[in-house]
Amino acid sequence: MNSLMKKLKIQYPIFLSPMAGVSTPELAAAVSNAGGLGSLGLAACDLNTAKEYIVQTQRLTDQPFQVNFFCHQPITATPHDIQNWIDYLSPHFRNLQMQPPASLSADFKSFLSDSSYLDLVLDAGCQIVSFHFGLPTQEQITTLKQHGVILMATATCLAEALSIQNAGLDIIIAQGIEAGGHRGLFQQDQESGLSTHALLLQLRAHIHLPIVCAGGIMHGQQGKLLLDDGASAIQLGTAFIQCAQSAASDQYRNALFQQLKTAITACISGRPARAIINDWHHLVDCKNRPSLPSYPYPYSIAKQLSAIVPTEHNDFSIFWAGANVHQIRALSPEALIQTLVKEMQ
Numbered sequence: 346m347n348s349l350m351k352k353l354k355i356q357y358p359i360f361l362s363p364m365a366g367v368s369t370p371e372l373a374a375a376v377s378n379a380g381g382l383g384s385l386g387l388a389a390c391d392l393n394t395a396k397e398y399i400v401q402t403q404r405l406t407d408q409p410f411q412v413n414f415f416c417h418q419p420i421t422a423t424p425h426d427i428q429n430w431i432d433y434l435s436p437h438f439r440n441l442q443m444q445p446p447a448s449l450s451a452d453f454k455s456f457l458s459d460s461s462y463l464d465l466v467l468d469a470g471c472q473i474v475s476f477h478f479g480l481p482t483q484e485q486i487t488t489l490k491q492h493g494v495i496l497m498a499t500a501t502c503l504a505e506a507l508s509i510q511n512a513g514l515d516i517i518i519a520q521g522i523e524a525g526g527h528r529g530l531f532q533q534d535q536e537s538g539l540s541t542h543a544l545l546l547q548l549r550a551h552i553h554l555p556i557v558c559a560g561g562i563m564h565g566q567q568g569k570l571l572l573d574d575g576a577s578a579i580q581l582g583t584a585f586i587q588c589a590q591s592a593a594s595d596q597y598r599n600a601l602f603q604q605l606k607t608a609i610t611a612c613i614s615g616r617p618a619r620a621i622i623n624d625w626h627h628l629v630d631c632k633n634r635p636s637l638p639s640y641p642y643p644y645s646i647a648k649q650l651s652a653i654v655p656t657e658h659n660d661f662s663i664f665w666a667g668a669n670v671h672q673i674r675a676l677s678p679e680a681l682i683q684t685l686v687k688e689m690q
């Protein structure tokens with residue numbers, strides 16, 4: 346048992362990725378009860394739903410779990426960029442006999458701009474909190490630490506990892522380019538494009554905090570390599586989406602088993618994110634596209650297009666998945682953890 350496992354009081358060095366829109370209390374609790382660290386991605390939840398998710402998870406497990414929030418800077422998209430983006434996507438709506446929306450909305454709250462999420466964390470007695478897309482304010486960090494909360498944040502490059510370490514957080518989630526879903530990138534000019542393993546090797550030389558590797562891990566052999574090379578734990582998202590307890594739709598689950606390829610595009614939400622390749626990559630993310638309104642404005646129109654059942658000619662589904670999705674296995678959370686543990690031995 347390494348020192349991170351002792352600190353977090355977990356049996357195995359395996360984390361479930363927090364996954365906004367896919368996370369459920371049942372999945373988080375199943376992973377925690379099986380000896381890993383369960384997670385709730387709460388960024389897409391309003392305050393009441395977030396509270397309900399936490400309370401429900403606490404009912405389902407007495408083991409530790411992490412809650413996760415986004416820390417994107419509150420940037421307002423310009424009306425010009427918004428209109429251009431609506432106009433650019435309008436032909437796809439017309440092809441599908443639908444009306445494009447008149448405006449775009451920002452549905453994802455930032456932990457930075459809504460203090461009620463900090464109050465929720467403290468009131469609910471959350472013990473482990475992680476952040477994506479940046480860091481909380483120094484004041485929020487101090488308050489959380491005064492209450493004994495263990496803090497983690499995603500880094501995609503050395504500069505971000507150093508910011509996390511210097512800000513006084515406890516653990517770095519090192520997210521490689523293979524990762525499904527959004528890149529946690531928060532120093533936009535620092536895109537490293539590093540693989541999970543390469544990022545670990547770079548961070549290991551400069552960072553004294555425990556490093557948890559995320560991105561493209563589907564099999565225990567990949568996990569063992571990372572642990573042998575200095576990671577304190579591994580975090581898996583895509584491998585768990587297929588579990589019955591996740592909130593994924595049937596179409597999403599089926600797509601994961603179709604041996605499809607993934608690629609990163611910023612055209613779905615306004616931030617780079619890895620998803621199964623479809624019309625977002627082929628028809629929307631083209632050289633001549635207009636500049637994107639800032640995150641999360643494009644997401645609201647993307648969700649409307651993605652709600653249309655795909656046909657042979659149109660597929661705007663949003664199926665976030667890591668680069669190694671082809672290695673997916675149909676396993677329950679408990680069986681997946683046991684399998685990973687055996688493969689890592």
Ligand SMILES: Cc1cc2nc3c(=O)[nH]c(=O)nc-3n(C[C@H](O)[C@H](O)[C@H](O)COP(=O)(O)O)c2cc1C
Nearest residue numbers: 362364365386477524525526560561582583665667
């Ligand atoms: C469906 C999905 C949703 C995600 N949502 C979040 C999120 O809300 N917060 C977060 O920190 N990371 C999120 N991520 C990224 C994961 O934390 C992690 O980096 C990724 O799952 C690792 O790559 P893998 O999917 O190949 O295992 C998400 C990933 C996926 C696949």
